[in-house]
Amino acid sequence: MYILLVEDDSRIAHLVERALMEAGHRTEVVYNGAAGLMCGITGVYDLIVLDVMLPEMDGLEVCRSLRQQRVRTPVLMLTALDAVPDRVRGLDAGADDYLVKPFALEEFLARVRALGRRGGDEAETNTLVVGDLTLDLARREAQRGERTIELTAREFALLEYLMRHPGQVLTKAQITDHVWGYDAEPTSNVVEIYIHYLRDKIDRGFARPLIRTFRGVGYTMKA
Structure with a gap:
């Protein structure tokens, strides 16, 4: 759970x-x-x-x-x-x-x-949906429209965290603590790197981006 x-x-x-x-x-x-x-x-x-x-x-x-x-x-x-x-x-x-x-x-x-x-x-909530993006937690599969999206384990964890809080701006510190725990240095740019990876896989080729940046604050996912 x-x-x-x-x-x-x-x-x-x-x-x-x-x-x-x-x-x-x-x-x-x-x-x-x-x-x-x-x-x-x-x-x-x-x-x-x-x-x-x-x-x-x-x-x-x-x-x-x-x-x-x-x-x-x-x-x-x-x-x-x-x-x-x-x-x-x-x-x-x-x-x-x-x-x-x-x-x-x-x-x-x-x-x-x-x-x-x-x-x-x-x-147990096995499927998360934001707009036309679906994340199947049981099968560990992501799909947007007709496109199936392959994700690494860390990309999946980051996407799940964003999709569990649709419309809520999550700070870099919150994301680092939840997705990486003690594995990431607080001053590193690992969050920015993985947000870039997700955008490339999820938003590229679609007219409406789902992942949004609030400069100086954090990131959110919104349809």
Whole structure:
């Protein structure tokens, strides 16, 4: 599954992210409620793991706002508050499950699996579409119009990240962290190089480009 993790404690975020990756999931991490809400609304995820105590906007407000925006993605809330009224507030805000800290990673992963099963066919988004561009995540194939596009593993990861956030401007730092992780130097121009590669494969020969540059800010994909 592709999972959004919203957790302001970097130590917990790192442990949870590693556990999810080792279990075969792909994870995007943000560290405050406002960023979590924006990603939850504009991105495409199979599950949102949401801490309650967050800066800028608490997890309950984020969850309520997501449901008000008709985001149906399953939400697993994490909190240090163990009282029954606290759990009720989380569920009433629209959460699908509620896990109290500290927790065993085995139990956390079991709840992630359960939410995945509960979502049925909706739990895994296998096809991403932006305009006339389709990305098949199961077959790892890209197609625009009648043209099949061959991609390297890194190009595929970059394209998937852009297509999961259509219309959202992603900074170079966000792209580097998500696609390359610790493998890329923050001062390198690897993002610019791979954006060029993708443009050459995806936009060349088409009247309307899908990948757009916001100079000094970042990149977005929009039909």
